[in-house]
Amino acid sequence: MRKTFGDLVAVDDVSFTIEAGETYGLLGPNGAGKTTTISMIAGILERDGGDVLISGRPHGTTSTWGKKRIGYVPQDLALYPDLSARENLRFFARLYALNRTEARTRIEEVLEIVGLTDRAKDPVKEYSGGMKRRLNIGVGLLHHPPLLILDEPTAGVDPQSRNAILESVAALAGEGVAVLYTTHYMEEAERLCDRIGIIDLGLIRAEGTRRELVALVGELDRISLTTDGTQAVPELERLPEVRKISSGEGHIEVMVEDARKTLTRILATVTEAGVVVRTVEVHEPNLESVFLHLTGKALRD
Ligand SMILES: Nc1ncnc2c1ncn2[C@@H]1O[C@H](COP(=O)(O)OP(=O)(O)OP(=O)(O)O)[C@@H](O)[C@H]1O
Numbered sequence: 440m441r442k443t444f445g446d447l448v449a450v451d452d453v454s455f456t457i458e459a460g461e462t463y464g465l466l467g468p469n470g471a472g473k474t475t476t477i478s479m480i481a482g483i484l485e486r487d488g489g490d491v492l493i494s495g496r497p498h499g500t501t502s503t504w505g506k507k508r509i510g511y512v513p514q515d516l517a518l519y520p521d522l523s524a525r526e527n528l529r530f531f532a533r534l535y536a537l538n539r540t541e542a543r544t545r546i547e548e549v550l551e552i553v554g555l556t557d558r559a560k561d562p563v564k565e566y567s568g569g570m571k572r573r574l575n576i577g578v579g580l581l582h583h584p585p586l587l588i589l590d591e592p593t594a595g596v597d598p599q600s601r602n603a604i605l606e607s608v609a610a611l612a613g614e615g616v617a618v619l620y621t622t623h624y625m626e627e628a629e630r631l632c633d634r635i636g637i638i639d640l641g642l643i644r645a646e647g648t649r650r651e652l653v654a655l656v657g658e659l660d661r662i663s664l665t666t667d668g669t670q671a672v673p674e675l676e677r678l679p680e681v682r683k684i685s686s687g688e689g690h691i692e693v694m695v696e697d698a699r700k701t702l703t704r705i706l707a708t709v710t711e712a713g714v715v716v717r718t719v720e721v722h723e724p725n726l727e728s729v730f731l732h733l734t735g736k737a738l739r740d
Pocket of ligand 1: 447468
C-alpha cells in the first residue's frame with residue numbers, strides 16, 4: 440500500500456500478511472505510518488496504490504463485505520459516557536445489525552472477554568481510562584470479526600487494564616482471530632506478537648519473529664556467570680554453540696545464539712570442570728537494539 444498527503448509520503452511501500460490466529464505487530468515510532476496503514480486496511484482511508492485482500496478477496500472503502508470481517512478499534516474512544524457498558528454494546532450491536540438474541544448472547548461474551556462483566560451496569564463516565572479502552576475493544580468484537588485491528592490499545596492506560604488488554608488479545612488470537620496490533624512499546628510487541636514488522640518513514644524495514652529480527656542484525660545472547668574459578672573456559676570453548684567467551688576473576692561471559700537452548704549444557708560443562716556457579720544471568724538482545732540498528736534511532740524518539 441501507498442499513501443501520500445500532499446508532498447508527504449506517509450506510507451511508501453508497506454506489504455505484509457497475517458494468518459488466522461496470528462498476532463502481527465506493527466512497531467514504529469510516532470509518525471512512522473502505523474495509523475495510516477491500518478486505516479487503509481480498515482477501509483476508512485482511501486489508498487493511493489496497492490491492494491488489501493481479506494481471505495483473498497479485495498477490500499476497500501466501499502466494501503461492506505470486508506468491513507463485516509474487520510473489528511477496528513481506533514486510538515480515540517467512541518463511546519456514550521452517559522450509557523452503561525451494556526447499553527453502549529447494545530447500541531453498537533444494533534449498528535452491526537445483530538439480531539436481538541444474537542446481540543444478547545454476544546454482549547455478555549464480549550463483557551467477559553474484556554473483563555467488564557462486574558461493571559457492566561455502571562455509566563461509562565465513571566470508568567477509568569483503561570476500562571473505557573477495554574470497552575472500546577469490546578465494541579470492535581461484537582460482530583465476531585476474523586480480523587481485529589488495534590491501534591495502540593494500551594497507550595496511556597493503567598497497568599491493570601494494560602494487562603487485561605494484553606490477556607484478552609492473546610485469548611482472541613488463541614481462538615483463531617487474526618490480530619493486527621500497532622504499538623511503540625517494544626515489550627508489548629515482544630510479549631504478544633508472533634511476528635513483528637518494524638515500520639519507519641512509511642516503510643517496513645524488517646519483518647519476522649523477535650528471534651529472527653534479532654538474528655538479522657547479528658546480535659547474540661549473553662550468559663553471565665559468577666563463579667569461584669575460570670578453569671572451565673577451555674571446555675566451554677570446545678562447545679559448538681559457543682560463539683565467544685570472556686572471563687576474569689570470578690566471572691565468565693558466554694555469547695551464544697540461543698541462550699534458552701544452550702543454558703543447561705553450559706552450566707553442566709562448567710560444573711563438570713569443578714567450577715562452582717554462584718549466579719546466572721541471561722541477557723537477550725531486544726527489539727530496541729534491532730530498531731536502533733535498522734533505523735539509526737531509538738524507538739521512542
Ligand atoms: N490526514 C493527514 N494529513 C496530513 N498528514 C497526515 C495525515 N495523517 C497522517 N499524516 C502524516 O503522515 C505521517 C504518518 O502518520 P501516522 O499517523 O500514520 O503515524 P503513526 O505511526 O501512526 O504515529 P503515532 O504513533 O503518532 O500514531 C505523519 O508524518 C503524519 O503527520
